[in-house]
Amino acid sequence: MRVAIAGWFGSDNLGDEILLHTLMAAVRETREDASFVVLCPDPERVTELHRVDAVHMPTLRSRGTGERQEAAQRALREADILLLGPGTVFQERSPNLPWPGTLPLFARMVAMARLAGTRVAVAAAGVREDNTAAGRALLRWIGARCRAVGVRDQRSADTFGRGAQVVGDMAYTLRLPELGGIVRGQRFGLSLRPLASDAEASLIAASAEVVQRLRGDGWSGVFLPMAYGRGANGENDATIYDRAFRDTLDVATSPLDAEQPLAVNLDGWLTDLASYRLVLATRLHAALPAVALGVPTVAIAYERKVLDAFHDLGLGEFTVGKDVDADTLYRTATAAAAAPEVFREAAGRVAVQGTVARGYIASVFKDLG
Template identity: 30%
Template sequence: MTRRIAIAGWFGSDNLGDELILQSLIRSIKARGAEPVAISIDPTGTSRDHGIATIIHRNPSQSMALRRALEQCDGMAIAGGLIQSETSPWNIPFHTSRLRSAPHRCPAAAVGMGVGHVHGRLGRSLARHSLRRLARIVVRDSDSARRLRSWGLHDVAVGTDPVMTLEPELVEPADTMCVILRPANQRGLRTAAAKAERSTPSPAVLDGIARAIDDAADAAGLAVRFVAFQAGRDGPLHTELADRTGAPAEVVAPTLGNVIAEVGRSRVVVTMRYHGAVAALLHGRPAVLLANSPKMAALAGEAGGWARLLDPSRLEGPELAAAVSGALDARNRATDARDDLRARLAVNDGALDELVGHAG
């Protein structure tokens, strides 16, 4: 009988980074002879886009229905940057409710999970208690491991983001600079699903960012390509900026099937999106990471610092041009970091092997 492995993350939104995580885990689970089942906030869309069975779970009130569905599963893999309250205090209750819903006969493992800042004792206590339920905890970076160990969770291994398993389409880079920006997250009591509306910076700020992008591209002799990882949020911001740049800029709205290739078509990547940086790594492209959250600093620091790190508050000034120049000068570090992270996929694989084998 085919084993069924549920996959838990932030799936079913228009965020291509999270959908890439799901895509990679689907392939890894199928390669082990098991059937993947996604827990999704939009099960119809997830089934359409990935061709697999789904379980709906949009909020903790659906946890009893989730538990009944998980009774039919043999294990659960958890991935993505789930353990953080940087954007909403509801993140921890929402994602840990899935762990608490899993019956004891359904073993669970974290596979390349990210751990960010968790505000308050209650949030940390809830996260710690829920994560103790995991048979294996594999995180995607050493910073995540340090946070968990500081909470008393010592049996933690460092793997990498599951998207590192994907083999990108080989594309030749054009003389362009890929720019991936997002509106600032607004922390508050609303759930992430309720924060779909855009929050565009003021015209003065947009003008400053556009000038900095122009200066960086001109100094490097490159044209500008904006690539959206979340069309509903990134797209309007990119359009506003493209209208303000001195030279014509291309605005790209990629799909799940081509987003990694679209990033690879440029010689250097400037990104606020974590998986924009992962896509750059997969192609061995140098990058400037805008450190809007701890995960960006952790990723930039891999392999001794493969990417330049820039505070988003400095995006309107001359620092962007200097960072892009520095990234291009150190372009060979990207391939070293990619090789290091892919070597750590063996840790992810061990957790999946154990999970699927235990499920059998």
């Protein structure tokens, strides 16, 4: 069974790499004979991180367009199915992408797959908010040509229209390490990502004040870099650490830092994450694994997807906006830290949702041959 996966992988965003890792694991659960080829922006990095074949997406505005088209066509001809996603792969409007974003690219891959006789499915993908009528029409065109459309949240399902089903985030299926008798001290983790300059300055100022107040309360803190922006402008979390937190926080090691495959280092990263008593996170895939581990977590909702995910998990009261002031952020953080039982219950909901996502992937491959 040859499985092609198309998504925004290889740019050293740990969240995206976790999503690819979990999707392949879910496919292998139902098809032990599966082999993979990933269509992505940086094939060499994907092969290095995941030890699978990878080719460039068939973009039209890059060097080597002809070679990329040919490699993508060959990969799709050889595949039994193309999976679109997971992650927010359907983006018409984005701070880092010119209009019309990724939608024509994904529509072209769907057309190429269909011409090759390869079936297509959407795999726990998300749609970025604020699409135009033309963008929504193109998404419905994509959905109509898919074997199944499983999306991350209800907004994305509504955009695709009838037939789309909400399966949750693939990160809900992440296999957690055996933690044994882990002891949580007075340590917190902070995940901040680059934002538009005005919002970024305000959020950094509020977060820096909260860091100082927590330290004054006897906490120690760690900065969690989730993305290094390989080939992607405005995506390097380390720039935030260097500018604002180098003197107040240690920096956590990322599975992306090591030379081994991602899977080798992921358990160690998760075990370390489980030792925190509190996490404050803009990055969704810093927040969701923390919740899965039962760690009290405050989500800083820079985009709707973060807000949606925490509301779906019953954690709306522990969500703040990117314009949050220091007093509100501190108050929400201390309330979360004081309510570990709420997050133990939320961890159970994550596990239940993970079974839904795995069941969807199994259904996609049922009777596939």
